[in-house]
Amino acid sequence: MLPVIEASRNGPVPPRINARVAAEWLEAFLRDELVERRGIKRAVVGLSGGVDSAVTAYLCARAIGPQNVHAIRMPYKSSSADSLGDAKLVVEALGIHERTIEITGAVDGYLQFEPDADGRRRGNIMARTRMLVLFDQGEKLGALPIGTGNKTERLLGYFTWHGDDAPPLNPLGDLFKTQVWELARYLGVPAPLIEKAPSADLVPNQTDEGDLGITYARADAILAQLLHGYNPEQFAEHGFTEKEVELVRKRVEGTHWKRHLPTTAMLSNTAINEFYLRPVDF
Amino acid sequence: MRWPVWDMPDSRCKLAIVQTKPRKGQLDFNFAELEKTFVQLAAETPPDLIILPEAALTGYFLEGAVYDLAMPAEKFAGKLAGAWQSTKSKGSVDIVCGFYENDNGTYYNSAVYLHVTPNGHDIVHVHRKMFLPTYGVFDEERFLSRGRKLSVFDTRFGKMAMLVCEDVWHSIMPTIAAIKGARFLIVPSAAPGRGVEGDEELESVSVWRSLLSSAAAEHGVYLLYAGLTGFEGGKGFSGSSSVIDPRGKVLVAAPVLGTCIIRAELDVREIDLARASLPLLGDLASVLPDLLLDDELPVARGAIDAAGH
Numbered sequence: 001m002l003p004v005i006e007a008s009r010n011g012p013v014p015p016r017i018n019a020r021v022a023a024e025w026l027e028a029f030l031r032d033e034l035v036e037r038r039g040i041k042r043a044v045v046g047l048s049g050g051v052d053s054a055v056t057a058y059l060c061a062r063a064i065g066p067q068n069v070h071a072i073r074m075p076y077k078s079s080s081a082d083s084l085g086d087a088k089l090v091v092e093a094l095g096i097h098e099r100t101i102e103i104t105g106a107v108d109g110y111l112q113f114e115p116d117a118d119g120r121r122r123g124n125i126m127a128r129t130r131m132l133v134l135f136d137q138g139e140k141l142g143a144l145p146i147g148t149g150n151k152t153e154r155l156l157g158y159f160t161w162h163g164d165d166a167p168p169l170n171p172l173g174d175l176f177k178t179q180v181w182e183l184a185r186y187l188g189v190p191a192p193l194i195e196k197a198p199s200a201d202l203v204p205n206q207t208d209e210g211d212l213g214i215t216y217a218r219a220d221a222i223l224a225q226l227l228h229g230y231n232p233e234q235f236a237e238h239g240f241t242e243k244e245v246e247l248v249r250k251r252v253e254g255t256h257w258k259r260h261l262p263t264t265a266m267l268s269n270t271a272i273n274e275f276y277l278r279p280v281d282f
Numbered sequence: 283m284r285w286p287v288w289d290m291p292d293s294r295c296k297l298a299i300v301q302t303k304p305r306k307g308q309l310d311f312n313f314a315e316l317e318k319t320f321v322q323l324a325a326e327t328p329p330d331l332i333i334l335p336e337a338a339l340t341g342y343f344l345e346g347a348v349y350d351l352a353m354p355a356e357k358f359a360g361k362l363a364g365a366w367q368s369t370k371s372k373g374s375v376d377i378v379c380g381f382y383e384n385d386n387g388t389y390y391n392s393a394v395y396l397h398v399t400p401n402g403h404d405i406v407h408v409h410r411k412m413f414l415p416t417y418g419v420f421d422e423e424r425f426l427s428r429g430r431k432l433s434v435f436d437t438r439f440g441k442m443a444m445l446v447c448e449d450v451w452h453s454i455m456p457t458i459a460a461i462k463g464a465r466f467l468i469v470p471s472a473a474p475g476r477g478v479e480g481d482e483e484l485e486s487v488s489v490w491r492s493l494l495s496s497a498a499a500e501h502g503v504y505l506l507y508a509g510l511t512g513f514e515g516g517k518g519f520s521g522s523s524s525v526i527d528p529r530g531k532v533l534v535a536a537p538v539l540g541t542c543i544i545r546a547e548l549d550v551r552e553i554d555l556a557r558a559s560l561p562l563l564g565d566l567a568s569v570l571p572d573l574l575l576d577d578e579l580p581v582a583r584g585a586i587d588a589a590g591h
Contacts, residue, residue, distance in 0.1 A: 015479060016479040018478050018480055022478040024539070025478070025539075029513050029516065032512055033513055036305075037306070179478075277347075278346060279343045279345050281341075281514055282307050
């Protein structure tokens with residue numbers, strides 16, 4: 001009998017990451033885009049207590065030095081105490097600047113006119129209020145706001161348009177959530193932030209995976225292959241249910257608009273970004 | 283025993299590859315930085331040949347601004363030569379650099395090979411990039427025209443050809459250059475790095491190294507690769523400038539990130555030795571006519587009619 005050596009089958013698998021390579025690349029990205037291209041030495045990061053903003057803070061501290069990183073905690077009255085405490089762990093581990101600016105007054109100042117607003121609207125208002133604070137703090141500190149959104153939430157549309165996606169630089173936007181966790185382990189992000197269930201923390205006991213109806217591990221495996229053009233039969237062959245593939249596909253298909261700038265009516269042959277084309281760093 | 287006789291005019295070539303990170307669109311600043319680099323090179327052992335990356339002095343992703351920054355080859359050559367001559371170096375030097383070319387309103391992604399003396403310069407050759415990537419992150423053919431010819435040209439170190447970035451990804455390009463007599467392939471490039479699922483490095487960097495080494499070893503040519511570095515709008519160029527010998531061995535390589543100079547002294551005779559021990563190019567030369575005359579190849583044959591068919 002001859003030994004048989006079988007090739008592994010192609011199929012949807014959770015995306016991998018070489019965390020060292022990714023970290024070095026992202027540090028260089030931050031240094032180049034922040035300091036060299038824009039001449040800005042400082043960064044301001046909204047630190048939520050979750051893993052994405054923690055990884056962003058770690059990358060910023062490594063790229064431009066902890067003395068140049070300003071973490072802003074922006075709790076609302078319903079935010080969990082754990083979130084604040086977890087954010088504190090990051091600040092202490094890195095030795096970055098920290099300030100807590102509660103957004104309750106600003107959010108409730110508006111909501112008093114809209115007392116019936118549902119959870120979705122309230123969440124969007126909080127996200128956009130945090131954006132407002134972050135940009136103003138950036139102006140005050142001579143710092144650029146750094147975004148914390150990952151590729152999974154961007155693809156699923158699980159963010160507030162012109163809210164948490166607003167900062168001009170985004171180091172994690174091409175990394176799936178499962179890759180961000182790997183990167184967090186490599187960077188030494190405190191374990192509680194990696195191990196806890198991810199949450200937008202907009203209402204008590206909320207979890208991302210509860211909101212989305214699928215785990216990040218499954219969603220990332222599906223997303224990674226969906227973007228490479230896998231069809232439903234191929235997913236079924238690899239043990240994914242039609243239901244979960246459809247759930248992911250519909251979220252992606254329904255949110256392309258969230259990944260673009262506003263739609264502008266074109267009237268001339270010098271329309272900006274249609275005919276008049278200049279790169280962002282020109 | 284008889285010793286082999288070498289009759290090459292210059293059997294050694296002191297090479298320097300400059301891995302640049304230009305400021306987007308800031309020509310004056312980037313030329314001033316280049317002058318500083320040239321001063322450094324002239325003060326050490328001056329090189330015989332200096333190679334810079336694709337779009338080395340403007341940045342790569344220019345979109346419509348390419349029309350603001352492109353210039354005639356003669357003008358670009360004059361500026362490049364002037365930058366070297368400002369060092370007051372007494373020797374002559376050959377310089378290769380990628381640039382956006384404006385040829386009377388037709389635009390190309392080109393590379394120029396210059397011979398510079400203390401008092402003058404000659405354009406030895408201009409290669410216009412033939413394969414313009416226009417997919418995904420790339421949009422070259424929206425703004426540029428493609429070059430129509432892959433030429434080999436004479437230098438004091440022997441025959442050379444230039445291939446810009448994607449040109450070298452099509453294995454037929456180094457093949458044709460080598461068959462036409464090139465002993466050195468110069469590859470100015472701007473390669474956006476990507477792929478973090480690999481083991482030790484960006485996946486795109488591994489792919490590049492493997493295809494460059496294969497081309498060098500298959501044809502017995504020195505492969506001189508100059509890579510742009512730095513980030514442009516989130517896209518990071520993966521540097522990795524390198525010198526690969528005619529056996530496919532990497533003699534020196536720059537890191538992925540950061541500006542630097544890599545240097546090597548090339549022994550031109552290595553080309554003949556490599557080809558003697560692995561005569562693939564000679565084999566190809568004898569078989570190539572049969573391959574190209576195969577009537578199953580989708581290539582136009584015979585006379586072209588008035589309509590170009």
